[in-house]
Amino acid sequence: MASGGVEGSAELRIDGAAKRFGEVAALDGVSLQVARGELLTILGPSGSGKTTLLKVVAGFEKPDAGSVKIDGVEITALPPARRDIGMVFQNYALFPHLTVERNVAFPLEMRNVTKAEIARRVAEALALVELAGYEQRLPRQLSGGQQQRVALARAIVFNPRLLLLDEPFGALDRKLRETMQLEVRRLQRRLGLTTIFITHDQEEALVLSDRIAVMNKGTIQQIATTTEIYERPANDFVADFVGESNIFHGTMSGTGVVTLEGGRQLRVSTSAVPGKRVGVLMRPERFASGGINAFAGEVVESVYLGTSFKLRLACEDGLELLVRQPARGELPAPGARATFGIDPDAIHVF
Ligand SMILES: Nc1ncnc2c1ncn2[C@@H]1O[C@H](COP(=O)(O)OP(=O)(O)OP(=O)(O)O)[C@@H](O)[C@H]1O
Numbered sequence: 294m295a296s297g298g299v300e301g302s303a304e305l306r307i308d309g310a311a312k313r314f315g316e317v318a319a320l321d322g323v324s325l326q327v328a329r330g331e332l333l334t335i336l337g338p339s340g341s342g343k344t345t346l347l348k349v350v351a352g353f354e355k356p357d358a359g360s361v362k363i364d365g366v367e368i369t370a371l372p373p374a375r376r377d378i379g380m381v382f383q384n385y386a387l388f389p390h391l392t393v394e395r396n397v398a399f400p401l402e403m404r405n406v407t408k409a410e411i412a413r414r415v416a417e418a419l420a421l422v423e424l425a426g427y428e429q430r431l432p433r434q435l436s437g438g439q440q441q442r443v444a445l446a447r448a449i450v451f452n453p454r455l456l457l458l459d460e461p462f463g464a465l466d467r468k469l470r471e472t473m474q475l476e477v478r479r480l481q482r483r484l485g486l487t488t489i490f491i492t493h494d495q496e497e498a499l500v501l502s503d504r505i506a507v508m509n510k511g512t513i514q515q516i517a518t519t520t521e522i523y524e525r526p527a528n529d530f531v532a533d534f535v536g537e538s539n540i541f542h543g544t545m546s547g548t549g550v551v552t553l554e555g556g557r558q559l560r561v562s563t564s565a566v567p568g569k570r571v572g573v574l575m576r577p578e579r580f581a582s583g584g585i586n587a588f589a590g591e592v593v594e595s596v597y598l599g600t601s602f603k604l605r606l607a608c609e610d611g612l613e614l615l616v617r618q619p620a621r622g623e624l625p626a627p628g629a630r631a632t633f634g635i636d637p638d639a640i641h642v643f
C-alpha cells in the first residue's frame with residue numbers, strides 16, 4: 294500500500310447508466326463524476342437504486358445502457374476482478390472460517406502477490422484500521438465494529454483505484470457508527486482514496502461527504518456539496534429527505550414577496566420573478582422568537598432534546614410549523630402561545 298499516496302487513486306465517471314429489472318427502473322439514466330481523492334455519498338431511500346449503482350461500478354451488474362470510466366478508460370465490460378475496486382458490503386461478508394489475517398490477505402493471494410509482500414501489506418492495513426494484534430482471531434471473536442474494520446482493511450489492502458462502501462455501518466449501534474464514520478473519513482483522506490459511500494442516513498451523509506448525490510427512483514435529484522444540499526436543496530424531495538424542514542408552496546407576488554397557498558405573505562430574498570410558482574423551505578432551527586415574517590400560534594407539541602427544544606406550532610391560518618430553539622429556560626408547554634419569526638435570508642426559495 295502506498296501510504297499517503299494519491300497515485301493509486303482514480304477519477305470515476307458514470308454516463309447515462311440505466312438498469313431495469315422487469316417493470317422497475319432501478320437506474321434511470323444516472324450520470325456522475327467522482328474526482329480523484331473525493332468522498333461522494335449516495336443518499337436515498339430504500340429501493341432508490343443505490344446498491345444497483347455500486348454494482349454497476351464494481352461490475353456485478355451489467356447496465357442496459359450507459360458507461361463507466363475510470364481515469365477516462367471505459368471499464369463497462371470488464372469483469373469485477375479486473376477493475377481494481379475495493380468494496381465493503383452491508384453485512385461485512387468476511388470469511389467466517391478464516392482468521393483476520395487470512396481474510397485481509399485474500400485479495401492479495403488472488404493477485405499472486407509474494408508471501409513476504411502479503412505479510413507486509415496485511416500488517417500495514419491492519420495497523421491502519423487499528424487492529425494490530427488481532428491477526429489470529431476469527432470473525433466471530435470480534436465485535437461488529439472490529440469486523441467492519443477487517444472488511445475495510447480487506448478492501449484497501451490491494452491499493453484499489455476506487456473504494457465502494459455500501460451502508461457499511463448499518464448494523465452498528467449509534468456510538469460505534471459515529472466512531473467508524475470518523476475513522477473511515479480519516480483513512481480515506483490519508484490514503485487519498487476516491488470513494489463512494491452509500492447510506493440512507495442523512496446525518497451520516499452530512500458528516501462524511503465532500504459531496505452528496507441524493508437519489509430517488511433511479512435518478513439523481515441533486516448532486517452538490519453538503520452545505521449546498523442542506524441550505525439550497527433543488528426540490529421538495531431533497532429538502533424533505535435531508536434534514537428537518539418546513540416546506541410550503543406559493544407564488545412570487547412581488548419582488549421579494551411570496552404569497553403562500555392560503556394567503557400568507559412572506560418576505561424572502563430571491564431573484565425569482567413575480568408570478569413564478571415556487572417552493573419555500575424554512576429549516577426549524579432558523580426561527581427566532583418574534584421579528585420579521587412572524588408566525589403566531591399555539592404550541593401543540595413540545596419536546597426537550599438536551600441541547601434544543603423541538604416545538605410544533607399551529608398558526609391561526611392553519612399552517613403548522615416545526616421549530617427548534619436552543620434549550621434555555623422552561624420548555625413551552627402544549628397550549629402556550631408563541632410567536633416565531635424568520636429572516637428573509639434564512640428562507641430558501643426553489
Ligand atoms: N436482482 C434484482 N432483481 C429484481 N429487482 C431488483 C434486483 N436488484 C434490485 N432490484 C430492484 O431495483 C430497485 C433498486 O434496488 P437497489 O437494491 O439498488 O436499492 P437501494 O437503494 O440499494 O435500496 P436499500 O436502501 O434498501 O438497500 C428496487 O426496486 C429493487 O427491488
Ligand SMILES: [Mg+2]
Pocket residue numbers: 343344345
Ligand atoms: Mg442497497
